[in-house]
Each structure stands twice: as C-alpha cells, then as structure tokens.
Amino acid sequence: MFEDEIVKILKNEIKVDAEKIRSVLEVPPDPELGDIAFPCFILSKELKKNPNQIAKELEQEIKPTGVIERVQACGPYLNFYFNNKKISEVILKEVLKKKEEYGKGKKNNKVVVVEFPAPNTNKPLHLGHLRNMALGESVSRIYEFLGYTVKRVNLYNDRGIHICKSMLAYKKWGNNKKPNKKPDHFVGDYYVLFARKAKNNPKLLEEAQELLRKWEKGDNKVRALWKKMNNWAYKGFNETFKKFGLKKYDKNYYESKIYTKGKKIILEGLKRGLFEKDETGAVIVDLDKLGKKILLRSDGTSVYITQDIYLAKKKFDDFKFDKSIYVVGNEQIHHFKVLFKVLDLLGFKFAKNCYHLSYGMIELPEGKMKSREGKVVDADDLIDKMIELAEKEIRKRGVIKDEEEIKSASERIGVGALKYYLLSYSASKNFVFNPEKSISFEGETGPYLMYSLVRAKKIIKKSKKRIDYKNIDFKLLNSKEEVSLIKKLGEFPEIVEKASKTYSPHILCEYGFNIANLFNSFYENKPVLNASDENTKNARLMLVTTYIYVLTSCLTLLGIKTVKEM
C-alpha cells in the first residue's frame, strides 16, 4: 500500500529503476525492525562498497517524508518505519468508506467460467467432491469479488458403463422401489450392490454392457429407467450443493448430450493435416513430449477427449470467456495438458486461457478411498457429522437459547469448519483425512475466525450509540496490538489479488486466521467499551468496525457463512 512512496524516495538516491527497487523491498522479520526493508546487497557490487556502509550512507541522506517517519540502517538493511498515526488514518478511513467493497475490484467485462465438481451420477458425492466444491466455489467468489463475471458450470458424467451397473442392479433387485432415503444414496446403493454380486458372477458385467448398447440405441425402457435414476441422483446432489452453500450453477452440461460430439472438429483437423490416420483408421495426434493420443477410434467413434474438445468450444460459444477454469483432481494433469495442446493446435485462441486447477487426492488412514467397495467418506455423512458436533459444542456453551438459532448456527459452524479445513491446504497437496482427529473447532479453524467475528460484532452491538467517525484521533491507536492489526487490515486487497492469481484460497485462510489472531490479542488487552476515555473508545470502535468488514469479506470469499453468536 505504501511501498510506492519508498520506491520514490530511493529512486532519488540510487540509480536503480523503480521496478527493481520494488521487487527487492521486503517486510522485516520483526516489527521492531521497521515496516519495509531495503536490502542493500544489490548495490554493493556496482558501488564496490559493502552493503552495511551503503545502508549507513543512505540512512544519512534520506529525509523522512509522508507516511515515513524514520529511516534506519541495520546491518546491510535500510529499514523504513511508518508513522503509525498516518497509516492508521489512511487504512481505516479507506475501509470505512468502502465497507464490504473494500478490496473489491472494479467491475470489468471479463468472463470466467469455473467448472466443478463434475460428478458421476451413479453414486453420491464423497469427500473428494467436497474439496473440489470448496475450491471451485471459493475461486469463483474471489474472481467475482475482483470484478469478473463468473459463470459456474457443472458437467454431469451421466452415461456409460458405471451408470448401467447401478441401473442393472436396480432392475434386478430393486423391485421398482422408490427411494426411501436421500435419492443419490439410494442410487449409489445399487452401484455397490452390483459390485458385490458381480464378484461371483461375471455374467453381470456382460448384462450391464448389453444395457449400455440398448441405451445407445435409444431403447425406450432403458432410457426411461436411466432418466428416472439420474433424476434421483440430481435431486440428491442439489440437496448437498445447497447444504454446502454453493451458489446456483449458471449452466449444466451433460455427457449424454455431448459424448458423440466433437467428431466434426477432429475430422476438420485431420483435413488440415494437424492429425493423422494410423493403419487401423484411428485418428491420432503426436504431441511430442506429451506422447501420442487417439482422438477418434478406428470405428469412427469419439473418445473422452473428443467430447472435452467439443465442450471447451461449446463453453466458449456459450460464454465468450476470458478464462476457463477446470477444477479437477491431479490424476488428470496429463489429460488437460493434452486437451489444451490439442485445442491450441486446432487454432482456438481461447486455449491459452484454459486452466486446470488440480488438487491432490484425499486418503484415509487405512488407504485410498474406493467407492465400489463403499470405502469412502460420504459427503452428506461428513457434513451431517460436522453439524452434529457443532451443535454439541453450542449446547455445551449455552450462549444461544433459541432452538431455531441453534439449528442455523450448527449448520454454519459445522460447514464452516469443514470448508476451512479443506481450503487451508495448498491445493496441490495430497492429504490424509482422519475422521477422528482432522477437524476441530479450536486453533487455526473456521470456528476460530467465526468466533472472533462474533466477539467484534458484540462490541459494536453493545456500544449502541452511533459514533461519529469523522473526528477520530488516530494517534490513540498506538499499542502494538492495534498497530499490527491495522497494518494487516491494509494488506487485504493485495492478499485477494494474490489468491486469485495463484488460484489459492489457502492464502485467504491464512490471512483470515492472522487478522483474527491479532484481533483476539487486541480484544484481550485493550478494552473497547470500558476504554479509559471517550476518544480512545471511539477510535477503538472504529477499528473494530473495520475489522468486521474485512473479516466478513474474507470469510465470504472462502464460502463461509457467519453467525450472530456462538
């Protein structure tokens, strides 16, 4: 926020371009050492002096101006100290003026398409989907916040042999029953049943394949069953999406509608000599380091990537996106490299704006999740368990009395804890999920941030009277608790920017925890309502108010809902 001033000052003293100066500026490891440091190493070669001496000389020559109060050499570093009163004034006034808009980007005309979580319709969602959804939703919100128009899309893998398996099991043993439980779970049960029965009866797989052939021919009965079961799946998914706090999808794509498409694009590419035909008649592309890839089978039918090529173009036609983000697990890294390369070969300009946001797998202490064997952490079960645990904690504390409020707060706290947990890892990391130990409500967790917000809000609520923030004496906010919190609040806009550029919600998790942590120290040590005098009280109230705006924004970007009390 204030680095420009330092760059300007240094530029007058040394012959290094602004860009370079800015890039080496850093935040000292200890606040005692100042706010911004300029390491003088880069000058020592050119000036043939040791950096300590350079720092000393610069210290003599530079006269503090503006928000800079003091310049001090410390070894090879030249440390700049801000005038706390001045930067407090700038930051707090800025937040208070913009309120929930603080850190927001100006509305631009750019469109970002985010695809997630692309489930199969033969079984319910699991923990992996929750990680996917938490990431997809958060990234969507971050881009929206920065002024982009975000289109959330989902792709349903609604056809294929796996779907036919659950269909067959239902046909054989379902007795035409209607779901007596959450409908996607009902469907999933038949998928597991199929796997169990097929273990001792290989003929079942043949039957499922026969079912798939009938489906492809458009057999009325098979299609009707397929529709019925898929609708159960969708109904169940939608409940989970809602419970997990996803915003509505702008568009759903269905594999059944596109799985034969894309052929035309490939054949045109073949005509233009981009691809070749092998001796069997299959269309292939040689991508050098990425290897070869079949684009059309020898019988002329599409493979998976064929429809993905079609879908990529369809998305572009539908939304004219400036960026298209695929939230998909890291086992498909190679697939997306190939996809984007082929799109590029085909001459689609949007190819370079496609991004695969890949994330690591979640394993259980006993090993990988296997849905066929029912060895999964089910999404709904986990969400429900979190909500239950949250409710237990709420009742233990007894702050909330109203039953409706308890229910609503349990949901928000349980889901908030889960989301924070899933988002706090860098996406690329695999991790082991331990149901007993993984998610807690204390320490660096979602509820920690939520609780800190509740305390802040309570202060404002209790203060009752409206405060005139025009006549605040900012030098009263001079304790280390206050100053460090204010400085951190000032970082919010750049933090959001960084999170968007690197598709990294975990940066916001960490930031939210940092400000909550600083606020809690402030809360512990600096009474607001019982401050020693009225001016101090008002200044602190202003700080609390701005904190509420920033933390609320931060939580919203993570997809975490807030509560009034807890």
Next chain:
RNA sequence: GAGCCUGUAGCGUAGUCUGGAUAACGCGGCAGCCUUCUAAGCUGUAGAUCGGGGGUUCAAAUCCCUCCAGGCUCACCA
C-alpha cells in the same frame, strides 16, 4: 523407461514461483490467565541438521545437479 506432484519440530501445515536478518503458524507437551466487551479465547515455554549429498552465490527451505521415499500419470477408460 519417461513426465508431473509431494517430503519443513512428536503430529498437521505455511513459506519455495520472485534467494536475504534469529525458519512462521496450529495441534499435542509444559507453566499461567475467567468479579472487567463470549475462555470456540489470551500469554509464556520447550520442541526443526527444512528427505540425503553435491554445486551456484556475499547469502539457499527457496535456484541447479544427483540420490532416497511416497503419490499420480504416460495413444482407442472416464
């Protein structure tokens, strides 16, 4: 065989892109703090040869090489 990802206190992670000051945070230990705005909180303390080994550099968790361990992937599965 090749490519990509991961390896940081007992445990879980951030920091690696863009090299800089005593490697940061949470959990768990240990020692404290509720007559004062909600203790889902706060304070203090112990705990790390940053997977191993080389190299580059004034300076390496960070860059390069190499080895080890785990995961994922490599043309008609999705």
